[in-house]
Amino acid sequence: MDNRPIGVFDSGLGGLTCVRELERVLPGESVIYFGDTGRVPYGGRSRETITKYARQDVAFLRSHDLKAIVIACGTVSSAAIELLRAEEALPIFGVVEPTARRAVELTKNGRIGLIATRATIASGAYEQFMHRADRAVQIRSVPCPLFVPLVENGRTQRGDIVIETVVADYLAPLKEAGVDTLVLGCTHYPLLREVIGAYMGPDVRLVDSGAEVAHELADYLARRDQLSDGGAPGHHHWFVSDSQQGFRDLASHFLGRPVTEPVDKVDIESY
Amino acid sequence: MDNRPIGVFDSGLGGLTCVRELERVLPGESVIYFGDTGRVPYGGRSRETITKYARQDVAFLRSHDLKAIVIACGTVSSAAIELLRAEEALPIFGVVEPTARRAVELTKNGRIGLIATRATIASGAYEQFMHRADRAVQIRSVPCPLFVPLVENGRTQRGDIVIETVVADYLAPLKEAGVDTLVLGCTHYPLLREVIGAYMGPDVRLVDSGAEVAHELADYLARRDQLSDGGAPGHHHWFVSDSQQGFRDLASHFLGRPVTEPVDKVDIESY
Numbered sequence: 001m002d003n004r005p006i007g008v009f010d011s012g013l014g015g016l017t018c019v020r021e022l023e024r025v026l027p028g029e030s031v032i033y034f035g036d037t038g039r040v041p042y043g044g045r046s047r048e049t050i051t052k053y054a055r056q057d058v059a060f061l062r063s064h065d066l067k068a069i070v071i072a073c074g075t076v077s078s079a080a081i082e083l084l085r086a087e088e089a090l091p092i093f094g095v096v097e098p099t100a101r102r103a104v105e106l107t108k109n110g111r112i113g114l115i116a117t118r119a120t121i122a123s124g125a126y127e128q129f130m131h132r133a134d135r136a137v138q139i140r141s142v143p144c145p146l147f148v149p150l151v152e153n154g155r156t157q158r159g160d161i162v163i164e165t166v167v168a169d170y171l172a173p174l175k176e177a178g179v180d181t182l183v184l185g186c187t188h189y190p191l192l193r194e195v196i197g198a199y200m201g202p203d204v205r206l207v208d209s210g211a212e213v214a215h216e217l218a219d220y221l222a223r224r225d226q227l228s229d230g231g232a233p234g235h236h237h238w239f240v241s242d243s244q245q246g247f248r249d250l251a252s253h254f255l256g257r258p259v260t261e262p263v264d265k266v267d268i269e270s271y
Numbered sequence: 272m273d274n275r276p277i278g279v280f281d282s283g284l285g286g287l288t289c290v291r292e293l294e295r296v297l298p299g300e301s302v303i304y305f306g307d308t309g310r311v312p313y314g315g316r317s318r319e320t321i322t323k324y325a326r327q328d329v330a331f332l333r334s335h336d337l338k339a340i341v342i343a344c345g346t347v348s349s350a351a352i353e354l355l356r357a358e359e360a361l362p363i364f365g366v367v368e369p370t371a372r373r374a375v376e377l378t379k380n381g382r383i384g385l386i387a388t389r390a391t392i393a394s395g396a397y398e399q400f401m402h403r404a405d406r407a408v409q410i411r412s413v414p415c416p417l418f419v420p421l422v423e424n425g426r427t428q429r430g431d432i433v434i435e436t437v438v439a440d441y442l443a444p445l446k447e448a449g450v451d452t453l454v455l456g457c458t459h460y461p462l463l464r465e466v467i468g469a470y471m472g473p474d475v476r477l478v479d480s481g482a483e484v485a486h487e488l489a490d491y492l493a494r495r496d497q498l499s500d501g502g503a504p505g506h507h508h509w510f511v512s513d514s515q516q517g518f519r520d521l522a523s524h525f526l527g528r529p530v531t532e533p534v535d536k537v538d539i540e541s542y
Contacts, residue, residue, distance in 0.1 A: 038310075038316060038320050039309075039310050045308075045309060045513050045514075046513050046514030046516065048514060049309050049512075049513045049514065145420070145423075145424055146420060146421070146424050146426075149416070149417060150417070152416075153416055153417050155417075161432060161433075161436050162436050162437055162440075165432050165433050166433055169433075241320075242316050242317050242320045243316075243317030243319060243320065245317065269540045
């Protein structure tokens with residue numbers, strides 16, 4: 001039993017879709033969340049810049065007494081996880097490994113699609129882990145740089161010609177390639193699940209990276225007897241690097257529930 | 272005569288549309304440009320964060336020997352220029368004042384539209400300067416948060432249903448309000464001039480903030496006999512806070528010419 005909280009960070013608010021899954025799978029756990037809203041988005045930046053920002057994010061989380069860290073950001077999980085693990089004593093969970101394994105388990109025709117930010121695609125991390133699980137799978141990757149701003153501006157509904165057109169533009173090559181499994185390789189993308197699902201059709205399985213890492217963490221904590229005692233629901237604490245104003249409204253969108261816990265601001269550049 | 276360069280900064284590459292105008296109006300001047308590509312965009316961030324970033328941007332430019340500083344960023348010009356001027360001996364030119372004055376000169380029916388980032392609109396700076404020039408003008412403002420990512424992803428062409436739809440969504444209230452003058456209050460927006468112009472119709476005058484500040488600076492330098500000797504075209508030097516990779520391609524888009532001058536990286540958080 002271990003009642004210390006789990007540290008979760010993301011470039012911004014997308015990682016809250018991962019916290020939503022954590023709450024579903026591990027309702028007794030407490031979470032310290034950091035969203036780097038002052039420097040979001042990471043997905044179009046260089047590996048060097050992403051690594052620098054991620055180190056600061058981890059350093060801030062480490063100012064709390066945690067039992068594990070979750071990188072709820074596809075971009076950081078792809079570009080910097082090895083380095084962060086090498087520098088850190090706590091276990092660090094990223095979205096890429098469990099999601100890649102799950103996609104390989106699910107595919108029947110061996111053709112997997114991957115959509116993510118430019119930096120995630122450029123890192124080749126998903127391909128690497130999928131090929132480690134099964135050398136024979138064929139992977140088609142497409143960077144979708146407009147998805148994050150469209151989600152953040154609420155353009156997520158079916159019937160909205162803007163998101164429908166952008167989804168079709170990005171996903172057409174994957175549909176043509178006949179993928180039967182599609183990895184949503186960015187934690188913003190679950191908010192587009194309906195539009196993406198409708199475009200790809202009912203035979204294509206969508207794999208949500210936030211959900212996969214939540215399950216992996218649950219298994220890990222259970223095996224090591226590190227789950228919380230579950231005497232009460234977990235206590236969360238939210239931290240952001242830009243003003244807290246507006247956080248609750250936007251965050252509730254990603255989290256799927258009202259945000260009632262404390263929200264504080266962090267000077268992340270000082271870490 | 273003063274051959275020192277002009278310092279220009281922006282949250283990213285949008286400010287290059289302003290340098291393009293500077294090159295047209297003042298071809299003999301040298302420019303030191305800083306684009307904060309590691310922290311772009313500024314337009315959705317709080318005034319506090321924008322001010323902090325802008326101070327670092329000015330501090331970096333001041334590590335060069337300059338004759339003037341241009342804030343080629345609508346967001347910073349709106350949110351932080353008074354404070355930057357109070358802290359700085361060099362003259363600082365922002366896009367808001369000259370653009371606001373020009374819009375008031377141009378309007379015939381006294382109805383002016385303003386499109387810009389959320390932070391620019393929230394600051395009220397444009398309204399303030401327009402009302403200072405003419406108390407009677409009516410101003411309608413619309414934040415257009417999707418324009419920057421759409422421009423940066425090349426969706427600027429007429430006939431693209433995505434940009435056409437987003438332009439119509441944002442600008443419909445301005446068209447209905449019967450504005451005869453529309454301020455492009457963000458230096459990214461000149462790349463949408465054609466789509467916006469087609470939507471608003473030929474009777475609406477578009478005012479480009481980058482062009483207005485270039486003219487204001489030219490007048491100022493001429494009056495003070497601080498123009499360069501014009502013996503040769505100016506030398507430019509580009510600086511960015513993320514990797515230089517890809518800068519030349521994207522920048523040439525905004526600048527309207529190939530980028531041949533040196534590009535260097537700056538650790539902006541250390542300023």
